[in-house]
């Protein structure tokens with residue numbers, strides 16, 4: 001077996017709290033290949049965000065090893081991008097300035113970044129919105145800007161923590177289709193957190209199913225639906241089977 | 255979700271007939287807004303005139319003795335008399351300098367310490383408990399001691415103004431620096447931003463709206479500190495003049511000074527609000 005891009009071995013995380021220590025992650029082991037789309041699903045509190053923070057080098061592990069590209073990984077890196085449930089746009093910066101922020105912080109060449117910014121805004125369907133401020137945009141449009149900013153410095157790995165979780169159902173679906181389209185073009189490694197099983201199946205190559213107390217990786221489900229995927233894949237009987245398999249693993253159907 | 259979510263360019267597709275109806279509606283709406291603003295202004299002005307009238311009648315008709323409350327006209331003439339007196343501008347200059355330095359030092363020390371306490375753990379550990387303890391008692395009790403320590407001249411007034419205006423600026427800066435979206439901090443860290451870039455691109459702009467509210471409090475308290483200081487012990491300044499005229503029962507003179515001081519404070523306050531609307535423009539969007 002060739003080494004994966006990201007490999008976790010017995011990753012554990014214990015938070016010290018005022019009362020008892022809280023085991024947020026217990027012995028999580030996995031490998032993620034370059035260019036793969038992986039979703040983490042599970043109920044609230046099963047450690048999805050914690051695992052994502054550890055993958056981003058933002059949170060220390062209590063135990064276990066984490067290797068990225070053959071090297072130990074425990075600090076933030078410019079080639080890993082993060083996106084959250086809220087867009088976290090800076091209200092004092094225009095849409096364009098928000099998308100330029102990663103390049104400014106990383107000291108990338110300005111002209112190139114400007115060109116890339118225009119390209120990205122057009123890719124997420126926000127042509128002509130560059131000089132608007134975030135407060136002038138709807139929630140869906142803000143997440144589109146967030147998506148453009150995520151891609152601005154061309155990171156290799158995208159860590160997305162319920163990025164569309166706060167959007168209404170219609171917007172969420174549009175955003176999923178768009179994300180898939182972008183991923184098919186760029187083939188970045190994506191780790192996508194959601195508690196929406198259907199969304200996970202629709203998007204992913206593999207779904208990591210997690211359960212709480214303590215946070216564990218219950219199992220990994222290979223999503224063998226054909227690509228490129230369009231929404232009609234949801235009519236595929238295999239789609240329903242996979243959704244039900246994951247529901248079963250999460251114990252939703254008892 | 256807006257239309258633009260699914261079709262960003264769809265807004266141009268409004269049929270022409272509807273377009274006319276919409277613009278008529280917008281016109282009517284803005285006319286209504288203008289009328290409402292006018293009504294509000296008329297109400298406020300009439301109330302002010304009414305108070306002036308009551309004041310005038312009560313004093314000129316002798317319901318209240320003129321020695322206790324001078325009439326509006328007396329106050330008006332007194333203002334002219336005071337402003338053209340030889341002693342007026344030197345005293346104004348003394349007070350303005352005290353206010354300027356008190357405000358400047360209070361503002362900058364509050365902002366700098368607020369930022370330091372928020373950014374540097376050792377600074378926080380060392381001085382934060384003391385600043386919290388000192389924040390509660392009224393700073394005005396220090397006025398007599400400061401006169402003793404720093405003398406009758408400007409230094410003691412500046413010191414009182416600094417002590418009074420420091421705390422709101424310090425606390426507002428600290429609050430602004432620490433009330434930040436944890437995900438925004440995570441984002442900056444994920445971009446490998448260090449302490450300085452996080453401060454420059456996130457923490458400082460994020461703190462500015464609350465800091466500007468602090469600046470306004472700081473201004474009001476700096477003026478208060480200086481005037482109180484001049485009441486307690488001074489040989490020059492507006493506070494000193496008010497105190498002296500009150501002693502000589504020149505109440506009209508006192509009134510005129512109070513009005514001039516209020517107008518000046520208000521003017522600067524409005525200037526700060528204008529600055530605020532420029533600096534934290536995104537709050538008005």
Ligand SMILES: Nc1ncnc2c1ncn2[C@@H]1O[C@H](COP(=O)(O)OP(=O)(O)O)[C@@H](O)[C@H]1O
Nearest residue numbers: 015017022024043044045046047048049050051
């Ligand atoms: N900074 C923290 N301090 C203490 N406990 C935490 C912290 N962050 C998360 N937890 C706890 O760890 C568990 C997992 O949290 P999280 O990773 O956010 O779960 P999820 O994202 O799956 O909802 C939860 O029980 C949560 O309360």
Ligand SMILES: [Mg+2]
Nearest residue numbers: 048049050161
């Ligand atoms: Mg979470």
